[in-house]
Amino acid sequence: xxxxxxxxxxxxxxxxxxxxxxxxxxxxxxxxxxxxxxxxxxxxxxxxxxxxxxxxxxxxxxxxxxxxxxxxxxxxxxxxxxxxxxxxxxxxxxxxxxxxxxxxxxxxxxxxxxxxxxxxxxxxxxxxxx
Amino acid sequence: xxxxxxxxxxxxxxxxxxxxxxxxxxxxxxxxxxxxxxxxxxxxxxxxxxxxxxxxxxxxxxxxxxxxxxxxxxxxx
Numbered sequence: 001x002x003x004x005x006x007x008x009x010x011x012x013x014x015x016x017x018x019x020x021x022x023x024x025x026x027x028x029x030x031x032x033x034x035x036x037x038x039x040x041x042x043x044x045x046x047x048x049x050x051x052x053x054x055x056x057x058x059x060x061x062x063x064x065x066x067x068x069x070x071x072x073x074x075x076x077x078x079x080x081x082x083x084x085x086x087x088x089x090x091x092x093x094x095x096x097x098x099x100x101x102x103x104x105x106x107x108x109x110x111x112x113x114x115x116x117x118x119x120x121x122x123x124x125x126x127x128x129x130x
Numbered sequence: 131x132x133x134x135x136x137x138x139x140x141x142x143x144x145x146x147x148x149x150x151x152x153x154x155x156x157x158x159x160x161x162x163x164x165x166x167x168x169x170x171x172x173x174x175x176x177x178x179x180x181x182x183x184x185x186x187x188x189x190x191x192x193x194x195x196x197x198x199x200x201x202x203x204x205x206x207x
Binding site for chain 1: 132134135199201207
């Protein structure tokens with residue numbers, strides 16, 4: 001399984017990421033997910049979320065999650081981008097792409113990746129109020 | 131050892147050194163840390179603990195030079 005992990009303060013360019021997609025002829029499904037910063041956190045209105053990571057551990061934990069995906073589904077590739085630093089409202093903080101032969105495994109693997117990330121990858125957020 | 135996220139705000143530091151006896155467990159380190167940084171007590175049950183890049187349980191026995199990280203539940207995405 002091919003994997004590509006980007007953890008960066010740069011904005012996530014979804015168009016550029018889509019243009020760089022490479023798929024084998026046996027692949028019939030691409031699932032892309034964008035996690036976008038909402039304008040509220042609880043009852044508070046916010047302008048952005050600041051993300052912080054224990055980056056070395058985050059990369060290691062993502063690698064373990066990718067290994068688990070590979071063991072469980074016939075996924076061809078996973079690309080995941082997580083932004084750090086300040087991410088304004090309406091901009092993506094997370095982008096995940098899974099390619100697989102069929103939609104069921106692509107959706108399941110994508111959901112699994114995000115669920116596991118939210119349990120294990122040491123990234124934290126701090127809402128920035130208006 | 132290192133504190134991450136708002137744990138660094140509660141302790142007032144991102145990094146500190148703790149001298150420990152041989153065969154100290156991660157759980158014993160947690161007790162020592164709570165004595166030194168009582169503001170972390172409220173998060174005692176939700177604290178995540180790692181040694182190096184791996185999560186470890188309270189019965190994990192530390193070795194010389196291990197880097198311990200304490201942090202709150204993760205919130206990526």
